[in-house]
């Protein structure tokens with residue numbers, strides 16, 4: 195057993211970190227809020243060059259053939275910078291290409307791998323689709339079938355969203371038989387895999403976001419003085435923040451394990467993903483509450499960058515299954531009469 | 543102990559409720575249920591109209607002594623009033639800083655002339671107030687205020703800056719805690735001065751909040767002026783007066799607030815029942831605990847107020863802010879959990895959030911304003927329990 199990531203996986207993460215450090219400053223995120231530009235083109239082309247969007251597509255379909263283990267650290271890092279572009283949603287769509295029969299009229303499979311055709315996957319569990327206006331096409335769910343619709347074939351309606359960096363849309367469409375890529379019987383498992391992977395990427399981003407709001411808070415309490423000393427010198431403040439770091443470190447291996455279970459198609463992947471989403475949601479919500487508290491009134495302002503990360507935390511908390519949903523799934527498994535408890539059962 | 547309302551009090555309840563049902567309609571319909579947590583700056587003109595209407599009819603400042611135009615209402619009567627007001631959907635009171643902070647401070651510490659000059663206009667909804675305590679470097683450490691006032695030819699000249707001043711844009715007067723003794727520091731040498739907002743020496747800069755709205759502001763004083771007689775209490779005794787105001791902030795005004803909390807809770811509960819989330823075990827637990835919390839706050843407030851004399855609060859008062867702030871912050875999150883994914887969908891573009899979203903965001907600040915949770919715990923441990931003080935001051939390493 196070895197929980198370490200390979201050098202390659204770490205350097206893949208580091209290249210994304212460098213890219214975000216250079217191109218995804220909070221000023222750049224804010225500038226998109228008020229601009230008609232929906233995408234930072236320069237940043238997006240660099241992200242495409244990294245290969246992430248096609249990373250989960252098999253090599254013979256033009257992708258990199260990577261697994262969730264290769265990506266989980268990157269997803270975490272993108273959370274740290276609150277990357278607004280739908281990188282993971284597009285990568286997610288790539289991961290199911292292998293199940294889709296080749297009829298390929300418009301050659302969109304190859305274009306998806308190249309990053310010049312965005313497909314977003316709309317799972318029923320999500321009431322809305324973030325960034326749908328950027329998509330060229332959608333994978334859609336009806337009954338349990340899996341359908342394809344280009345943006346012209348679907349109507350997208352923007353709704354006001356709490357996170358200004360993630361515009362949200364409702365998608366209205368009529369299922370057309372000719373556009374059905376998979377029957378109900380074949381697609382049930384694919385939709386579950388999509389949900390698991392969506393929840394995994396979300397959990398990983400929540401880890402990064404948590405580290406970010408914690409780092410911002412630690413920096414702030416070191417420099418802010420009250421009563422003639424740094425507020426970070428007060429035990430009440432110290433302990434608030436130390437608690438977050440403890441919970442965060444404990445959440446990390448859980449999310450990494452979920453990535454492993456998904457990549458290896460282990461039978462425990464459902465419960466592992468659910469557990470990961472629950473603990474990453476918990477720590478991230480606690481972190482945002484604590485971060486605003488340790489900032490005082492400044493943390494409640496629009497000007498403070500804290501809001502960018504907190505609002506993303508609250509947003510991702512409800513995406514791809516809330517804690518309530520995942521807890522239900524987990525409970526079913528743990529409480530089922532056939533569940534094995536102990537080494538070799540729940541532990542692995 | 544005697545917990546029932548008397549016949550006379552029940553008659554009072556009828557009087558209140560019938561007045562409200564006859565008056566809170568027609569042109570006042572739009573303000574029903576508005577102006578609460580996170581909604582404080584909405585429908586201002588309409589709410590001012592309503593405040594004036596209430597004032598004329600003698601329904602503002604009912605707890606004030608009769609000689610200042612109040613009704614000398616007992617605590618029970620105030621409870622009844624707030625209950626009926628909330629039940630009727632009475633809007634968030636735009637005059638609350640005047641009625642519950644400035645007014646009682648002037649009644650307790652002000653001169654006869656000040657009482658004559660300021661109280662009627664508060665009562666009639668003609669003048670509105672804001673609180674000028676916090677400064678960029680004086681938040682939790684309020685005694686670090688630097689804004690100074692100097693007496694020049696019968697007028698105070700005020701220079702400095704306040705921050706986080708709620709409703710400054712909407713106010714006619716501000717009570718300012720400032721330094722009147724040169725080179726003084728800490729609690730010494732401070733005074734409590736009333737300053738008119740509309741003058742060239744005052745600049746207001748709104749601060750945008752998480753909700754996208756601006757309820758609080760920066761207030762800059764650049765040779766701002768006020769008459770010499772506008773000091774409340776003695777010159778140099780401002781700390782004592784300021785603490786008196788904070789006592790009122792934690793006293794009777796919490797009764798009204800609790801009714802508003804109850805109303806918000808009911809809204810959340812109703813949605814939970816409608817959308818089925820009340821069937822989810824974790825939500826069920828949270829709803830029940832919130833309900834219990836409401837009762838805990840209620841009974842504690844009533845006990846605390848029964849024990850208080852002349853605005854001086856008993857020990858229990860120190861505990862209440864910590865409790866309600868934390869309770870309300872939890873309610874904000876519970877509202878979001880009850881809504882599930884809906885909680886991310888706003889009202890309309892661009893960035894106009896729903897009532898519950900605003901409440902959720904606003905409640906992030908409950909544990910910060912009027913003394914943070916950490917400061918409350920310090921007060922409880924040091925003043926109520928008599929534990930040793932934490933080291934303060936020069937200890938930056």
Ligand SMILES: Cc1cc2nc3c(=O)[nH]c(=O)nc-3n(C[C@H](O)[C@H](O)[C@H](O)COP(=O)(O)OP(=O)(O)OC[C@H]3O[C@@H](n4cnc5c(N)ncnc54)[C@H](O)[C@@H]3O)c2cc1C
Nearest residue numbers: 428487488490491673675676681682706708907911914916
């Ligand atoms: C919505 C809102 C409305 C407001 N309205 C007004 C208003 O109308 N008028 C007005 O004057 N002010 C107002 N305020 C300001 C409010 O009173 C201050 O925010 C509050 O006193 C805290 O100060 P601060 O924000 O500077 O935080 P800081 O004092 O910098 O505190 C930051 C963190 O350090 C902690 N900390 C500080 N000192 C200690 C200590 N000794 N021990 C342990 N922990 C400590 C705090 O608990 C907090 O977690 C408002 C604030 C908000 C959020």
